[in-house]
Amino acid sequence: MIPNLLTWLVFLPLAGAALVLTIPKENKNVIRSLAAGTAVLTLILSLFVWAGFDRGVTGIQMGESYPWIDFGFLQLHYELGVDGLSMPLLVLTTIVTTLAIFASMRIQERVKEYFAWTLALMTGMLGVFVALDMFLFFLFFELTLIPMFFIIGIWGGKQREYASFKFLLYTGLGSAVMFLAFIAMYYKGTEAMLFQESTFNMIRLAEIYANPLNPEALTNTFKAGLFIAIFIAFAVKLPIFPFHTWLPNAHVEAPTAASMILAGVLLKMGAYGLLRIGFGILPDQAANFATLIAILGVINIIYGACLALVQTDLKKLVAYSSISHMGIVLLGAASFTEAGMQGAIFQLVSHGFIAALLFFMVGAIYERTKTRTISEMGGLSKSVPVLAGFMLAAAMASVGLPGLSGFVSELLAFLGIFGASPELIPAAKAIAVIGALGIILTAAYLLWAMQRTTFGKMNEKYNGIQDARPMEYIPMIGLLGFSLLIGIYPHILSDVINTTVIDLVSRIGG
Amino acid sequence: MSAFDANWSLMTPEIVLATLALLIFTLDFMTGVKGKKPFVGRLSIIALLVTAGLVLIQRETGSIADIFIVDSFSSVFKVVILIGVALVIGISMYYVEKNDDIYQGELYSLMLFATLGVMLMVSSADLITLFIGLELLSISSYCMAGFKKYKKKSTEAAIKYIILGGTASAFILYGMSFMYGLTGTTSLVEIGSQISALFAANPYIVLMSLLFMVVGFGFKISVVPFHMWAPDVYEGSPTPVTAFLTVVSKLAGFAILLRVFFVGFGGIFDEWGFVIAIIAALTMIIGNVIALTQSNVKRLMAYSGIAQAGYLLVPIAALITLDLTVSIIMFYAIAYVMMTLGAFAIITLVTENSGSEDISSFSGLYQRSPYLAIAMSAFLISLAGLPISAGFVGKAWIFVNAISADMLWLAVIMIVTSIISFFYYFGIIKQMFMRQPKGDATELKAPFALSSVVTITLIVTVGLGALPFFLTNLFSGLQWMAF
Numbered sequence: 001m002i003p004n005l006l007t008w009l010v011f012l013p014l015a016g017a018a019l020v021l022t023i024p025k026e027n028k029n030v031i032r033s034l035a036a037g038t039a040v041l042t043l044i045l046s047l048f049v050w051a052g053f054d055r056g057v058t059g060i061q062m063g064e065s066y067p068w069i070d071f072g073f074l075q076l077h078y079e080l081g082v083d084g085l086s087m088p089l090l091v092l093t094t095i096v097t098t099l100a101i102f103a104s105m106r107i108q109e110r111v112k113e114y115f116a117w118t119l120a121l122m123t124g125m126l127g128v129f130v131a132l133d134m135f136l137f138f139l140f141f142e143l144t145l146i147p148m149f150f151i152i153g154i155w156g157g158k159q160r161e162y163a164s165f166k167f168l169l170y171t172g173l174g175s176a177v178m179f180l181a182f183i184a185m186y187y188k189g190t191e192a193m194l195f196q197e198s199t200f201n202m203i204r205l206a207e208i209y210a211n212p213l214n215p216e217a218l219t220n221t222f223k224a225g226l227f228i229a230i231f232i233a234f235a236v237k238l239p240i241f242p243f244h245t246w247l248p249n250a251h252v253e254a255p256t257a258a259s260m261i262l263a264g265v266l267l268k269m270g271a272y273g274l275l276r277i278g279f280g281i282l283p284d285q286a287a288n289f290a291t292l293i294a295i296l297g298v299i300n301i302i303y304g305a306c307l308a309l310v311q312t313d314l315k316k317l318v319a320y321s322s323i324s325h326m327g328i329v330l331l332g333a334a335s336f337t338e339a340g341m342q343g344a345i346f347q348l349v350s351h352g353f354i355a356a357l358l359f360f361m362v363g364a365i366y367e368r369t370k371t372r373t374i375s376e377m378g379g380l381s382k383s384v385p386v387l388a389g390f391m392l393a394a395a396m397a398s399v400g401l402p403g404l405s406g407f408v409s410e411l412l413a414f415l416g417i418f419g420a421s422p423e424l425i426p427a428a429k430a431i432a433v434i435g436a437l438g439i440i441l442t443a444a445y446l447l448w449a450m451q452r453t454t455f456g457k458m459n460e461k462y463n464g465i466q467d468a469r470p471m472e473y474i475p476m477i478g479l480l481g482f483s484l485l486i487g488i489y490p491h492i493l494s495d496v497i498n499t500t501v502i503d504l505v506s507r508i509g510g
Numbered sequence: 511m512s513a514f515d516a517n518w519s520l521m522t523p524e525i526v527l528a529t530l531a532l533l534i535f536t537l538d539f540m541t542g543v544k545g546k547k548p549f550v551g552r553l554s555i556i557a558l559l560v561t562a563g564l565v566l567i568q569r570e571t572g573s574i575a576d577i578f579i580v581d582s583f584s585s586v587f588k589v590v591i592l593i594g595v596a597l598v599i600g601i602s603m604y605y606v607e608k609n610d611d612i613y614q615g616e617l618y619s620l621m622l623f624a625t626l627g628v629m630l631m632v633s634s635a636d637l638i639t640l641f642i643g644l645e646l647l648s649i650s651s652y653c654m655a656g657f658k659k660y661k662k663k664s665t666e667a668a669i670k671y672i673i674l675g676g677t678a679s680a681f682i683l684y685g686m687s688f689m690y691g692l693t694g695t696t697s698l699v700e701i702g703s704q705i706s707a708l709f710a711a712n713p714y715i716v717l718m719s720l721l722f723m724v725v726g727f728g729f730k731i732s733v734v735p736f737h738m739w740a741p742d743v744y745e746g747s748p749t750p751v752t753a754f755l756t757v758v759s760k761l762a763g764f765a766i767l768l769r770v771f772f773v774g775f776g777g778i779f780d781e782w783g784f785v786i787a788i789i790a791a792l793t794m795i796i797g798n799v800i801a802l803t804q805s806n807v808k809r810l811m812a813y814s815g816i817a818q819a820g821y822l823l824v825p826i827a828a829l830i831t832l833d834l835t836v837s838i839i840m841f842y843a844i845a846y847v848m849m850t851l852g853a854f855a856i857i858t859l860v861t862e863n864s865g866s867e868d869i870s871s872f873s874g875l876y877q878r879s880p881y882l883a884i885a886m887s888a889f890l891i892s893l894a895g896l897p898i899s900a901g902f903v904g905k906a907w908i909f910v911n912a913i914s915a916d917m918l919w920l921a922v923i924m925i926v927t928s929i930i931s932f933f934y935y936f937g938i939i940k941q942m943f944m945r946q947p948k949g950d951a952t953e954l955k956a957p958f959a960l961s962s963v964v965t966i967t968l969i970v971t972v973g974l975g976a977l978p979f980f981l982t983n984l985f986s987g988l989q990w991m992a993f
Contacts, residue, residue, distance in 0.1 A: 069979045176925040294991045
């Protein structure tokens with residue numbers, strides 16, 4: 001095994017970005033290939049990590065730890081590691097980002113900057129999933145903010161400036177709450193250990209909060225407040241109703257590849273933080289709030305779906321469907337069953353691929369038709385059969401057709417919530433039934449949208465527009481392929497996450 | 511002990527700087543009043559760096575008759591200030607090239623004398639020396655503010671500054687006189703040892719003295735509600751002078767605030783700690799909110815500087831130990847010097863090039879000079895307090911300190927106002943990257959001195975963000991004040 005593999009993995013894209021910056025901006029093709037090369041190399045490295053991951057082990061693997069900053073009363077460490085929760089998301093990040101980079105080969109303006117930012121973004125996202133020191137986690141979390149701000153603000157649509165500022169301020173506020181919560185958690189953790197030990201390590205903090213030397217330091221009120229703060233902090237990113245309003249703007253204005261990354265990876269950072277820090281360190285509070293979380297999940301599912309149903313803009317429709325699908329993650333996680341928790345993680349990965357594919361398809365079609373208004377499309381299956389086919393496949397995956405990853409995720413999540421213990425969520429069955437309505441709504445808006453765009457009479461305007469280019473097959477086949485792989489052979493994923501899921505669920509006593 | 515027995519070698523850096531400043535002043539006279547004299551600037555930078563070197567190699571700590579002290583606090587502050595002024599002169603060299611109506615030699619000598627004033631201030635443990643240092647700095651600053659004498663705004667700035675600054679000095683002196691009246695001494699150490707008993711005996715007089723000094727120092731470091739002069743003076747002054755005022759004068763103000771309040775009034779921290787907390791909160795809120803509405807970049811930087819002064823007050827209010835507070839302030843001061851002067855270097859270039867001080871003069875800077883645009887973004891990101899930057903680490907340290915001192919409310923105000931600041935800092939970034947250049951779209955080339963300033967400050971800003979432990983480890987093992 002390569003020593004410090006995770007550090008290499010995280011900082012390789014950043015090194016690529018630095019390299020890109022040194023190339024004169026006229027050599028667009030060199031820049032493109034360099035960016036793609038870096039991304040592919042990172043992807044390969046992440047597959048190494050995946051292959052080297054020991055499936056039977058609970059807890060952190062491939063850990064690295066070095067002392068980093070000494071603030072006198074506060075020691076920070078540079079600590080990385082992976083477990084069953086971060087492993088799939090790490091690979092998801094490299095896959096989606098790499099494919100998004102392939103999807104942005106058509107960008108003509110300010111190519112150099114664009115790829116530099118995207119690679120920098122990749123480092124931030126990878127860092128979030130492997131950082132074990134909460135301060136370091138926060139640093140990486142914030143680091144994703146700036147590249148996305150620039151990508152939306154420079155290469156975005158008409159209202160790009162508005163969207164980028166909204167993104168910056170909303171997620172900035174979320175981060176502020178997060179930082180506050182982390183510091184509070186750190187201090188109370190120190191107090192709970194009678195000042196014998198103080199740490200920012202998430203894994204160690206989970207142990208400390210489970211078995212403090214001084215239980216009086218961690219009152220229930222404090223823990224409840226802490227959990228709420230953490231929940232809100234990550235709710236912005238996830239996004240959970242009512243903190244979701246930045247997302248449609250950001251998605252609609254962002255360039256295609258950025259939308260893919262946004263939906264494919266960035267939202268997952270919110271879910272990851274919630275599971276790792278919220279559920280991982282404060283499982284009893286997560287259990288206390290389980291009903292509320294499940295209800296918020298259902299609201300997300302239904303509200304997102306209803307809004308998607310009334311959209312006239314195809315990209316907005318996909319954006320709202322993301323909100324709806326993130327509700328399933330909440331629902332699965334809140335159930336505190338193995339199936340539910342698995343479903344939540346499956347949904348994260350699955351949605352990462354499917355949403356990225358959907359956004360890619362919308363972008364590809366927009367590039368040709370110059371419209372995203374659903375009513376102006378129609379008959380695309382005649383003019384661009386390949387693109388229309390892939391879009392339909394993506395929609396089917398999103399609806400949850402068996403054989404595709406969406407099905408497994410939703411099935412597991414709903415199994416989880418149906419099987420949730422009544423002490424934990426009194427009205428679990430009712431919540432599950434209402435949530436399941438979301439699946440019907442999803443089918444309704446997606447199939448209706450497909451019917452209006454791909455079928456029907458062909459708009460003469462679109463006669464003779466070009467079908468999929470060779471370069472476009474890479475992201476299309478890649479993303480759909482992974483969705484299919486997980487759909488047909490879910491074991492490939494469950495194998496990795498199982499021990500971690502069991503560990504997470506067991507923290508509230510089964 | 512007579513004055514001749516004292517260890518005068520402690521004052522070597524000051525004496526050297528004074529000599530060099532006089533020498534440069536004379537050289538300037540001898541080479542005629544008018545004309546371009548870039549060598550004066552270069553000599554001044556050398557003089558400052560030589561002095562900084564002398565401070566660094568000065569291993570001795572101690573005092574001259576308890577009046578002039580050399581300790582870690584004064585040494586580190588002196589180095590920061592000397593390097594800061596050297597950077598300011600680097601910026602000025604470009605500015606004076608562009609503005610023929612400025613007498614270069616005078617500007618530089620005034621800056622050197624002001625620096626000498628700062629050095630005296632941070633080393634003094636006596637009210638009188640402290641006041642002399644302060645006035646040396648202030649009077650030089652008043653002159654510099656009015657340096658563009660044919661411009662109404664510059665004259666207005668100088669007049670405003672001299673009247674209000676003079677009033678502030680009077681307040682400080684009045685406050686000091688109360689202390690002298692009570693104790694019969696001007697030594698801060700002496701006052702510090704008596705303060706608890708004094709407060710018990712004459713609480714109102716001590717409080718009056720304190721109050722007057724708070725008002726006076728509040729003016730000097732431009733914190734709310736004594737900040738009104740700052741935007742006007744900063745806007746009217748020549749841009750490098752604005753940089754000098756926002757960075758050097760402000761930090762010098764902080765240095766004596768720390769010295770006077772902790773050495774002299776440290777015994778009754780409970781009486782004034784809360785007042786500082788309130789001032790910090792108001793300063794952060796008002797500075798950041800008003801900055802939102804500014805379209806003149808120098809005014810914007812003025813309000814940003816006010817807001818930053820608010821952040822710097824937080825560790826004073828959230829006192830845990832004196833050494834910790836000074837470490838935090840020192841770290842943030844270094845970050846502040848670097849990011850603010852870096853930003854001012856670029857602001858000087860851009861505003862002089864376009865002839866306008868509106869934020870829109872930054873539009874499309876990326877197309878005109880990618881390096882400067884990226885550097886400016888790094889400075890602004892650091893000012894906003896986002897990682898990876900010195901500003902982030904500094905702010906995080908202040909923030910964590912406030913929480914551990916149980917001042918959650920202050921920490922929350924700090925973080926919320928920081929997010930408000932995203933809006934105006936990123937507003938400049940928006941202009942640089944998301945707008946097309948208007949008017950002049952040719953490549954913007956920075957002269958050597960200016961681009962060196964940008965590069966040095968950029969390296970420190972980013973370097974301290976990624977690897978802050980070089981400083982934090984050093985600082986956390988330091989005992990700052992000898993008394």
